[in-house]
Amino acid sequence: MMRPPNQIRDPFGLTVLLAATFAALAFIRLRVPSAPYFDEVHYLPAARALLDQSAWLNREHPLLGKELMALSIGVVGDTPLGWRILSLAAGTLTLFALCRTVWFTTCSRFASMAAGVLLSTGFxxxxxxxxxxxxxxMACFTAVALWQVAGAMREPEAGRKRLAIAGVALGLAMASKWNAVPLAVIPGLGFLLLRAMAGRRRLVTSRRGMPVPGITLAEAAVWLGLVPLAVYWLTFLPVYFVADQPLPIGGFLALHQQIEALQASVTKSHPYQSCWYDWMLNIRAIWYLYEPVDGAQRGIMLIGNPLTMLLGLPAMAWCAWAGITARRWDALAIFVFFAASMVFWMVADKPVQFYYHYLLPGCFLLGGLALALDEFWKRGIRWLPLAVLAGSIALFIWFYPIMSAAPLSGVSAFEKWMWLPSWR
Structure with missing residues (x-):
């Protein structure tokens, strides 16, 4: 008798373990500094005002992120833990969701876990x-949406439920920050393109063919088009009822013109501002904190992992090449999401930009690197992927003190991490 084919085991348990380890490391000194720092000074007052419905502050951004901070403050307390605990939960879910996205997209244990290691040690x-x-x-809800879309394609028997969750998540991503807008339209357009490629005669009403059998194009338009817009609008309900200058009935569309104008009005230069090519080359850091605080000299510097963020560039080029020439749809999808998220910043009418805007494109970049390493792994060249992953972990450990506000030896302690003058 013939033996059954080997089944690739789902790395769900390992993914949970990796996410838990990430959360545990990030929780260390989460309450340090004990006072708001960097952009917390803008968002926390806005969250407090939403909590007591007294005012509507920080109008240049959508509401959801500040509403979640208000929820956390209301439940946990107006303390450093209350300010940041939901950010930790969102970051952990981002990591888990992107790992699951890679798994459903590739069915490769190595690619999924490599993506998790690269993302968790990517700084x-x-x-x-x-x-x-x-x-x-914004990154969290985008990642959840991609996880659910990929899961719907892999497991069409649960396609309706997964697409519904994806639609809600896309609306929440846009309601967190507008960076998600160019990405939110891709799942719906992708569904249309793949269904058209399937050659169905009844394009709008057929339930057969890619990408999710059993779901018509009309139904997909509801889940991936109408639901995100409805969810996005619902997140603005609290500001219709604030005491000071509430959003007037019928003023929702005009509000977006105001948000756009406020975004473009910030023209004063900032010492840590940068632009998209600085991000890709990893040459402009941001010091979120560097001062004596909570009894010690401490620092928090935002920069990408010096190894993997640069290796990700040729990996992303490979994703584009493999996607087009070898029809590697997983690689092509990652390249499309990376390109869409980068084009947004190339054309955005926002004169002052910062490295943290590269958070989501950087996640796609590291996902592309994971797929490239998986290609070497499949070809039996395993020392190279293992060396890259080990190098990423080693650099994370080396930079950990100035990512986690650890006590430093003195005011000049930062020098040993300053590999480039532009990191100062």
């Missing part, structure tokens, strides 16, 4: 998971 996700800012919430 940016770790640092943004420890501060009360909006970007990690």
């Amino acid at each position: 940016a996700l770790f640092i943004q998971s420890r501060i009360a800012m909006l970007d990690v919430f």
Whole structure:
């Protein structure tokens, strides 16, 4: 008798373990500094005002991130833990969801776990998971949406439920920060393109063919089009009822013109500002904190992992090449999401930009690197992927003190991490 084929085991348990380890490391000194730092000084007052419905502050961004901070403050308390604990939860879920996305996309245990290691040691996700800012919430809901879309394609029997969750998550991502907008349209457009490629005669009403058998294009338009817009609008309900200058009935569309104008109005230069090519070359850091605080000299520097963020560039080029020439749809999808998230910043009318805007593109970049390493792994060249992963972990350990606000030896302690003058 013929033996049954070997089944690839789902690395779900390992993914949970990796996410738990990430959360535990990020939780260390989460309450340090004990006072708001960097952009927390903008978002925490806005969250407090939403909590007591007294005012509507920080109008240049959508509401959801500040609403989540308000929820956390209301439940945990107006303390450093209350400010940051949901950021930690969002960052951990981002890591888990992206690992699951890679698994459902590739069915490769190595690619999935390599992506998890690269993301958890890539610096940016770790640092943004420890501060009360909006970007990690946007990244979290985007990652959840991609996980559910990939799961729907792999397991069409659960396609309707997964697409519904994806639609809600896409709306929440846009409601966290507008960076997610160019990415939120891709799942719906991808569904349309793949269904058209399947050659169905009844394009809108057929339930057969890619990408999710059993779901019509019309139904997909509801889950991936109408639901995100409805969820996005619902997140603005609290500001219709604030005491000071509430959002007027019928003023929702005009509000977006105001948000756009406020975004473009910030033209004063900032010592840590940078632009998209600085991010890709990893040459401009941001010091979120460097001062004596809570009894010691401490620092928190945002930069990407010097090894993997640079290796990710040729890996992303390979994703584009493999996707086009070898029809590696997983690689092509990662390249499309990376390119869409980068083009947003190339054309955005926002004169002052910062490295933390690279958080989500950087996640796609590291996902592309994981797929490239998986290609070497499959070809039996295993020393190279293992060396890259070991190098990423080693650099994370080396930079950990200035990512986690650890006590430093003195005011000049930062010098040993300054590999480039532009990191100062």
